[in-house]
Amino acid sequence: MSTLLRRPQTLARSSRQLLHAASLSRTLAARPASLPRPLYATARRRQYATQPEKPDGEQDAAKKEDKVDRSPGGVAKGTEHLYSNQSPMSSGNPQPPKKDQVEGSKDDELQPGHVRLTQAEQDSLNNMFNLVKKGMPKSMTKDLDKALEQIKREGMSQELRDTIKETQEEGMSPARAAKLWRLTSQMARQHAERAIDGDAKPSESGQAKQKTPEEPGPEGQQKKEKKGQANEPFPNVTEFKLDWPNLLMGLLGTYLFYRFFMPSENSREITWQEFRNTFLDKGLVEKLVVINRSKVKVYLHRESVASMYPESPASQPGFYYYFSIGSVEAFERRVEEAQNELDIPSSERIPMSYHEEGSYANTLIALAPTILMAVGGYFLLRRAMGSSGGQSGVFGMGRSRAKKFNHETDIKVKFADVAGMDEAKVEIMEFVSFLKEPGIYQKLGAKIPRGAILSGPPGTGKTLLAKATAGESGVPFFSVSGSEFVEMFVGVGPSRVRDLFANARKNTPCIIFIDEIDAIGKARAKQSFGGGNDERESTLNQILTEMDGFNTTEQVVVLAGTNRPDVLDKALMRPGRFDRHISIDPPTMDGRKQIFDVHLKKIVIKEDLEHLKGRVAALTPGFSGADIANCVNEAALIAARHNAESVTMQHFEQAIERVIGGLEKKSLVLSPEEKKVVAYHEAGHAICGWYFKYADPLLKVSIIPRGSGALGYAQYLPNGDTYLMNVRQLMDRMAMTLGGRVSEELHFDTVTSGASDDFNKVTRMATAMVTKWGMSQKIGYLHYEDDQQQQLHKPFSEETAKTIDSEVRRIVDEAYKQCHDLLTEKKKEVGIVAEELLSKEVLSRDDMIRLLGHRPFEEKGDFSKYFGGRGDREGPLGGTTPGPTDVPPTTLPPPLGGPEEPAPTIFKEEGKDAWK
Numbered sequence: 001m002s003t004l005l006r007r008p009q010t011l012a013r014s015s016r017q018l019l020h021a022a023s024l025s026r027t028l029a030a031r032p033a034s035l036p037r038p039l040y041a042t043a044r045r046r047q048y049a050t051q052p053e054k055p056d057g058e059q060d061a062a063k064k065e066d067k068v069d070r071s072p073g074g075v076a077k078g079t080e081h082l083y084s085n086q087s088p089m090s091s092g093n094p095q096p097p098k099k100d101q102v103e104g105s106k107d108d109e110l111q112p113g114h115v116r117l118t119q120a121e122q123d124s125l126n127n128m129f130n131l132v133k134k135g136m137p138k139s140m141t142k143d144l145d146k147a148l149e150q151i152k153r154e155g156m157s158q159e160l161r162d163t164i165k166e167t168q169e170e171g172m173s174p175a176r177a178a179k180l181w182r183l184t185s186q187m188a189r190q191h192a193e194r195a196i197d198g199d200a201k202p203s204e205s206g207q208a209k210q211k212t213p214e215e216p217g218p219e220g221q222q223k224k225e226k227k228g229q230a231n232e233p234f235p236n237v238t239e240f241k242l243d244w245p246n247l248l249m250g251l252l253g254t255y256l257f258y259r260f261f262m263p264s265e266n267s268r269e270i271t272w273q274e275f276r277n278t279f280l281d282k283g284l285v286e287k288l289v290v291i292n293r294s295k296v297k298v299y300l301h302r303e304s305v306a307s308m309y310p311e312s313p314a315s316q317p318g319f320y321y322y323f324s325i326g327s328v329e330a331f332e333r334r335v336e337e338a339q340n341e342l343d344i345p346s347s348e349r350i351p352m353s354y355h356e357e358g359s360y361a362n363t364l365i366a367l368a369p370t371i372l373m374a375v376g377g378y379f380l381l382r383r384a385m386g387s388s389g390g391q392s393g394v395f396g397m398g399r400s401r402a403k404k405f406n407h408e409t410d411i412k413v414k415f416a417d418v419a420g421m422d423e424a425k426v427e428i429m430e431f432v433s434f435l436k437e438p439g440i441y442q443k444l445g446a447k448i449p450r451g452a453i454l455s456g457p458p459g460t461g462k463t464l465l466a467k468a469t470a471g472e473s474g475v476p477f478f479s480v481s482g483s484e485f486v487e488m489f490v491g492v493g494p495s496r497v498r499d500l501f502a503n504a505r506k507n508t509p510c511i512i513f514i515d516e517i518d519a520i521g522k523a524r525a526k527q528s529f530g531g532g533n534d535e536r537e538s539t540l541n542q543i544l545t546e547m548d549g550f551n552t553t554e555q556v557v558v559l560a561g562t563n564r565p566d567v568l569d570k571a572l573m574r575p576g577r578f579d580r581h582i583s584i585d586p587p588t589m590d591g592r593k594q595i596f597d598v599h600l601k602k603i604v605i606k607e608d609l610e611h612l613k614g615r616v617a618a619l620t621p622g623f624s625g626a627d628i629a630n631c632v633n634e635a636a637l638i639a640a641r642h643n644a645e646s647v648t649m650q651h652f653e654q655a656i657e658r659v660i661g662g663l664e665k666k667s668l669v670l671s672p673e674e675k676k677v678v679a680y681h682e683a684g685h686a687i688c689g690w691y692f693k694y695a696d697p698l699l700k701v702s703i704i705p706r707g708s709g710a711l712g713y714a715q716y717l718p719n720g721d722t723y724l725m726n727v728r729q730l731m732d733r734m735a736m737t738l739g740g741r742v743s744e745e746l747h748f749d750t751v752t753s754g755a756s757d758d759f760n761k762v763t764r765m766a767t768a769m770v771t772k773w774g775m776s777q778k779i780g781y782l783h784y785e786d787d788q789q790q791q792l793h794k795p796f797s798e799e800t801a802k803t804i805d806s807e808v809r810r811i812v813d814e815a816y817k818q819c820h821d822l823l824t825e826k827k828k829e830v831g832i833v834a835e836e837l838l839s840k841e842v843l844s845r846d847d848m849i850r851l852l853g854h855r856p857f858e859e860k861g862d863f864s865k866y867f868g869g870r871g872d873r874e875g876p877l878g879g880t881t882p883g884p885t886d887v888p889p890t891t892l893p894p895p896l897g898g899p900e901e902p903a904p905t906i907f908k909e910e911g912k913d914a915w916k
């Protein structure tokens with residue numbers, strides 16, 4: 001700031017811009033009661049409000065006045081030498097106070113609580129305003145003059161005056177600057193309020209005056225209105241707003257008042273000789289203050305100076321001389337010597353003190369980071385708070401992360417795009433008609449369900465269905481994942497829920513979709529140890545509260561998706577919240593066909609679409625919608641890699657294999673012995689699959705390593721979607737699973753570890769038969785839960801455990817015997833298939849038919865439709881003997897036997913490590 005003080009030009013320039021801004025600023029003009037409104041701005045307002053523009057002649061006079069004011073004679077008494085290079089002690093040519101100013105001040109009334117300025121103070125004020133006016137446009141200097149007149153007429157508050165006096169004598173400090181700002185702002189505000197009162201009261205007389213011959217009738221009135229809203233009363237706004245124009249204007253106001261009584265140049269450098277001859281020798285020095293060990297301030301006896309040199313600036317309060325010193329010691333010695341020479345007794349020697357001072361600039365630089373941080377923090381906080389009514393917490397943390405899709409732009413999904421879940425679609429269709437035509441329901445007094453939970457395995461199309469609901473109903477769709485409510489900060493989850501629902505209410509009708517709701521909707525613990533889940537629970541509570549908060553007419557539908565409906569809190573599922581529970585299972589054969597239909601439209605296919613759809617659907621049991629979409633895309637990628645013109649069945653088969661078995665591992669090279677073992681192992685599975693009546697039909701055998709650790713595999717196709725399995729199917733499946741190991745036993749001296757996964761599957765199947773499916777006479781119709789957590793307390797006795805063990809063993813032994821008998825009988829066929837595998841690495845069903853002849857059993861359903869007709873009469877070995885058509889009656893499945901063991905596509909995977 002000190003730099004600024006010494007640069008009147010800089011000040012004038014910056015003041016000009018600020019004043020210009022002030023005159024244009026609508027905010028300032030419209031809000032006079034805002035605190036830091038500088039005086040000249042209010043004076044301008046007053047002029048337009050009460051007086052017509054001055055006639056030209058008067059304006060000329062004012063211009064002349066301006067010229068007089070800016071003349072050198074207008075500077076403060078005693079400071080003339082600073083502009084004219086005169087001696088500091090010369091008196092200059094003081095300008096007598098202007099008559100009209102003094103007279104004016106006498107004529108006008110003082111404001112209550114104000115004191116009138118002394119002549120010296122008025123002169124200082126003149127000087128300061130002259131300084132500011134330099135380089136300013138004339139229109140603005142007029143405003144400044146008026147502000148000056150105002151202060152002279154109305155005086156200023158005693159407190160402001162005292163503060164200015166203190167500042168003069170003791171210097172500026174941040175506290176004083178703040179006080180000055182407050183007091184000047186107060187003064188400006190009082191003035192503005194008086195201006196409002198003045199405008200409001202004499203409205204009648206004002207109106208009477210308007211009816212002058214110059215502005216007769218309504219035209220004149222209009223003219224006057226156009227002239228600049230001058231006679232409008234100020235809007236009744238009294239709140240304080242810390243905006244930049246106000247802040248800057250306030251600072252400028254403070255600065256102007258500070259400068260008011262602080263002459264622009266309140267110090268002057270002198271030499272040691274001047275000091276010695278002019279002051280020290282004449283006994284005028286009161287004290288010396290050494291500043292920062294480099295500068296000495298000379299304080300004089302002001303009264304003595306005033307009587308000796310009445311015109312000297314040194315008689316002004318706050319003025320001092322200074323000189324620079326090299327070293328403090330040398331300076332002390334010189335002063336000592338000088339005083340000795342002058343015979344000044346030790347009791348009257350000049351007191352010296354030492355001070356360390358930082359300049360304002362230094363202080364500002366030191367404070368700058370703090371100020372910047374505070375200002376930055378303030379604005380960030382305001383932004384964070386302002387965005388959603390102050391509820392969003394610090395930095396928008398509590399704001400919902402839900403993505404809003406607009407049906408016109410983003411949501412193009414329709415029910416036609418969601419295939420293979422007709423029942424789910426029917427359920428959800430009701431929500432659409434509610435959102436579209438709520439009247440139908442409300443008319444009959446029906447309450448519409450608030451929401452639905454869509455549950456099912458990953459990728460079955462839950463999100464897609466929710467999107468389609470939004471797309472069909474043409475309403476906004478808020479999509480958010482349950483995990484997005486969870487943050488490390490306490491209280492963020494509930495706050496985001498609040499924000500999400502508040503947004504939704506603003507956009508009714510709309511749909512909220514919360515994916516993976518189990519992330520927050522897990523059942524609340526009965527006793528919470530250590531309160532670790534408090535945050536999640538309070539988020540859940542907030543959701544419960546919000547869903548309760550809807551009234552029945554509010555058209556907000558909440559859909560939620562989860563893979564784990566079993567873990568959800570019961571409170572979520574109760575009617576009035578998520579009333580509907582829609583379970584979406586992996587698609588059936590028909591469903592897969594429909595889904596393929598949807599996705600095949602996006603790629604180029606030249607084959608018979610109907611046959612291709614059916615075949616790929618048959619090849620992909622257990623695939624979810626997402627798997628199918630991925631598979632179609634993979635097929636297109638493979639086709640592109642081969643530069644094919646269209647995507648063919650072959651590409652689809654490769655894609656399916658890849659999705660099921662993983663990438664081919666060309667880099668994994670097996671030794672010839674290892675390869676032979678793998679080939680005989682897989683041939684054992686293949687032969688079992690071919691000759692066991694109830695085994696799933698074989699599709700493909702391969703000894704190319706794939707995925708993670710599988711050295712070879714045999715692919716079977718379950719005959720349709722299997723939901724129930726009978727004992728014969730289970731026994732054949734187990735026997736087929738053991739085929740690999742049995743083949744190794746029959747063809748090699750020793751066996752390998754490659755069958756461990758087979759044993760695992762067989763054991764699980766046999767155990768389920770005994771403990772769950774009631775397929776063991778000794779255990780009977782009992783169901784023992786297979787709880788992995790409850791290893792210590794089994795739900796059965798030791799004796800039962802022994803019986804279970806022996807029954808499981810018996811079943812596996814039976815399956816082994818069945819397999820051993822078959823492979824001993826078909827040893828030659830195993831050899832043929834294994835050798836062919838070793839040479840070709842992959843054998844298809846057609847190859848198998850070629851080598852072994854047709855399977856001796858009739859294939860049924862989709863399999864025969866899409867695979868049965870191929871490879872006929874190709875087999876040199878087997879002939880064309882079809883299997884018997886009379887299928888023995890199947891054993892009924894156990895009552896509880898659901899699809900516990902879903903029909904697998906791959907039964908055989910050799911563990912890579914196991915072969916070592």
Ligand SMILES: Nc1ncnc2c1ncn2[C@@H]1O[C@H](COP(=O)(O)OP(=O)(O)OP(=O)(O)O)[C@@H](O)[C@H]1O
Pocket residue numbers: 417418419420421456457458459460461462463464465515516561562563595598624625626627629
């Ligand atoms: N029934 C279907 N019809 C057509 N495409 C489907 C179907 N189901 C899934 N898809 C495809 O799978 C993709 C993923 O589905 P979506 O995201 O809806 O699964 P999700 O059930 O929500 O999975 P998650 O439980 O993992 O969230 C969809 O973008 C779509 O391409």
